[in-house]
Amino acid sequence: MRVMLFTDTYPPQVNGVASCVNTLARSLSEHGHSVMVCTVLARHARANQRTHLSVEESFPVVRTRAVTIPLYGDIRIAAPVNLAIRRLVRSFRPDVIHCHTPFSIGWQGVQVCNAYHIPLIGTHHTLFGEYVGSYSRLGTEVNARLARWVRRYVAAFYNQCDLTTSASRFLAHDLIASGLDRQVMIVHNPVDTQRFHPLREAERQRIAPGGPRLVYFGRIAAEKNLHQLITLVEPFLRRHPAASFEIIGDGPARGGVMAFAQQRGLEHQVCFPGWMRGEALARRVASADICVSASLTENQPVSLLESFACGVPVVALAAAGVPEIVVDGFNGYLIAPGDTSDRFAERLESLTSHPALLRRMRANARATAAQYSREACLETTLAAYRETIAEAAHQREQRSARWMLPAALPHLLD
Numbered sequence: 505m506r507v508m509l510f511t512d513t514y515p516p517q518v519n520g521v522a523s524c525v526n527t528l529a530r531s532l533s534e535h536g537h538s539v540m541v542c543t544v545l546a547r548h549a550r551a552n553q554r555t556h557l558s559v560e561e562s563f564p565v566v567r568t569r570a571v572t573i574p575l576y577g578d579i580r581i582a583a584p585v586n587l588a589i590r591r592l593v594r595s596f597r598p599d600v601i602h603c604h605t606p607f608s609i610g611w612q613g614v615q616v617c618n619a620y621h622i623p624l625i626g627t628h629h630t631l632f633g634e635y636v637g638s639y640s641r642l643g644t645e646v647n648a649r650l651a652r653w654v655r656r657y658v659a660a661f662y663n664q665c666d667l668t669t670s671a672s673r674f675l676a677h678d679l680i681a682s683g684l685d686r687q688v689m690i691v692h693n694p695v696d697t698q699r700f701h702p703l704r705e706a707e708r709q710r711i712a713p714g715g716p717r718l719v720y721f722g723r724i725a726a727e728k729n730l731h732q733l734i735t736l737v738e739p740f741l742r743r744h745p746a747a748s749f750e751i752i753g754d755g756p757a758r759g760g761v762m763a764f765a766q767q768r769g770l771e772h773q774v775c776f777p778g779w780m781r782g783e784a785l786a787r788r789v790a791s792a793d794i795c796v797s798a799s800l801t802e803n804q805p806v807s808l809l810e811s812f813a814c815g816v817p818v819v820a821l822a823a824a825g826v827p828e829i830v831v832d833g834f835n836g837y838l839i840a841p842g843d844t845s846d847r848f849a850e851r852l853e854s855l856t857s858h859p860a861l862l863r864r865m866r867a868n869a870r871a872t873a874a875q876y877s878r879e880a881c882l883e884t885t886l887a888a889y890r891e892t893i894a895e896a897a898h899q900r901e902q903r904s905a906r907w908m909l910p911a912a913l914p915h916l917l918d
Contacts, residue, residue, distance in 0.1 A: 505889060506538045506597060510613035511604040512582070514543040514565070518753070518779055519723055520693070520806040521629045525604050527694045529563055531882045539563045540596055542589060542609060544570035544582050555588035566592060570608070584611035590619065598622060600889045604629060606661035614664045623896035625888060626665035627691065628679050631824065632658055634801040638726035659683035666899065667892040671804035672825030691888050694881035695809040697873055699783065702815030702866065703790040711791035715746025716856040719792035719816070721785065722807045724755035724776075729821075731764050733798035734774060736839075739849035741773045744856075749774045749796075752788065790814035793862065794855055800841060802826050813873035817865040819851050829876075835869040 509529055513522045525541065532539040545556060545567040556567045566589065570582040593601075593616045603613040603626045610626070617624040633651040640647050659682040662668045668684060669691040670676040676688035703711070718737060724730060730751065741747050751761065751774065758776065765774040780788055789795070795811035797820040802808075804825050808818050812829075818836035820826050832838040837851040855862050874880075 505532075505886070506599045507532055507889065508540045508542060508593065508596060508598040508601045508613075509604065510542045510601065510609050512544055512570070512607050512609040513605070514541060516546055518781065520803075521604060523806050524629070524693050527696055527878060528882070528885065530561060531694065531878045533562045535882065538596075540592070540598070541565045542592075542612065543567055544609060555586065557592070568609075582608045582612070584608045585615055586612050590616055593620060593622070600625060600892055602627065602889075603665070606632075606658045610661060614661075621896075621900070623892045624665045625667045625669065625892040626662045628658070628662060628668060628670045628675055628688070629803055631675065631678065631801045631803065633678075633682075634824075635727050638801075655682035666896045667888060669888055672828050674825040674828065675803045689888055689891070691884045692876050692881050693804045693806050693809060694878045695806065695813050695873055695876045697813045697877045700786045700810045700813035700873075701790065702870060703787065708791045711787060712748075715744055715748065716740075716794075716852075717747070717792045718749040718794050718796050718852065719752065719789055719811075720750070720796055720807075721752035721780070721789060721810075722805075724751065724753050724758040724761055726757050727799065727801050728755075728757075729798040729800055730757065730761045733796060734761070734765055734768065734770065736798055736848040737796060737852065738768060738770065739846050740852040741770060743849075743853070745773075747773060747856075750788070750792070751776050752778075752780050752785065754779050786810070786814065789816060792816050794819055794836075794852060796820065796852075797826070799826075800824060804829060809873060809876050812869040812876075815866040815870045817855065817862070817869050819848060819855070829872065831872075835865060835872045 509525055511521065511525045513519055515522050515526050529539050529541050540563060543565065558565055568582045568586055589612050600623045601613050601617050603610040603624065613624065616622065633655040636647050636651040636654060640650060642650065659679055662679065662684055667689060668686065669689045670679065671691065671693045673690060676690065679688060720733065722728065737749055741749060762776055765771055789811055795808065795816050795818045797808065797818065800821060800823040802824045808829060811818055812835060818830050820830055820836065820838060821841045822838035823841050827838055830836045830838055839848045839851065855865065
């Protein structure tokens with residue numbers, strides 16, 4: 505199959521969507537499919553042309569110039585129409601185009617699909633409406649109206665697609681409630697279970713000796729709710745002076761989160777090693793005891809799936825799509841978002857003070873990750889492609905029948 509992926513975030517950017525698209529592209533290529541990725545140039549990249557084509561890994565990646573959104577630096581906007589992309593589409597001749605963004609790069613995908621009658625599948629990844637309150641300072645009422653507009657806009661984009669997919673039922677329901685006029689197919693986010701895997705106990709101790717170790721990894725941004733996360737783990741850290749909490753990653757809120765940790769007197773236990781990638785990140789995560797999260801806006805967080813793949817259980821707030829992958833008491837613990845007790849810290853205490861329980865949850869976490877392996881998710885994605893192609897063919901037949909009926913009426917009246 506020949507597939508073009510359109511996305512406004514892709515490595516070297518580090519986030520869940522970029523990871524998902526890259527993993528999908530590698531999986532398609534490794535299984536004999538032809539794949540091309542269309543995305544934006546990295547923020548600090550320099551190119552002599554508006555559109556830059558290169559071969560990254562085993563497939564071509566097309567990068568176009570873009571500008572950064574002021575409120576959300578990870579999203580970059582390119583022109584919605586690109587003649588160079590049209591020429592590449594004509595030469596590549598994809599069987600299906602797969603859009604992973606409702607913004608400008610996504611509209612480039614819609615434009616070429618309409619121009620060349622190519623089946624279009626769209627994957628919805630992010631609760632953009634929920635991000636409004638995290639970044640806008642326009643007031644509660646204005647933010648609420650803006651959030652509703654963003655949701656309607658996103659639904660309008662995916663109404664252009666022959667088929668829409670989402671990794672979680674929560675996000676799918678949100679999209680339908682916002683105005684999507686068709687069903688959504690659930691296609692889970694893939695995790696690289698070969699790169700992310702458990703370590704032997706001796707190796708874990710060598711990488712991270714000492715007391716219990718908590719980890720968060722991903723963007724350090726307002727929507728990740730890291731100030732509250734530090735507050736939630738603080739009682740545990742105070743009871744265990746040898747314990748540590750690593751916040752791996754970077755982002756616009758890093759300075760504020762570091763300052764908050766210092767204000768709480770936790771600067772010796774909460775550390776910020778910055779971005780880590782590939783095998784280095786996988787080994788660092790696998791050496792942790794527990795992965796923690798307080799985000800209220802997750803779809804199906806790749807970081808939690810990668811933690812599971814490393815055999816690391818999760819303690820998180822039971823919000824958005826998180827309860828669909830974290831099973832309370834099986835591969836981690838879920839805490840109600842409004843819980844004001846020390847239950848979050850108590851769950852950390854329970855896991856770290858009962859080695860048999862921690863070992864059992866480690867095994868369960870790894871078993872959970874197997875359900876989201878690259879191979880399993882690729883089969884579901886290919887099924888979505890086949891359904892998209894079939895749906896597009898059906899729609900073309902219906903349009904042809906509508907055009908043919910008026911011409912046939914005189915003969916029917918003879």
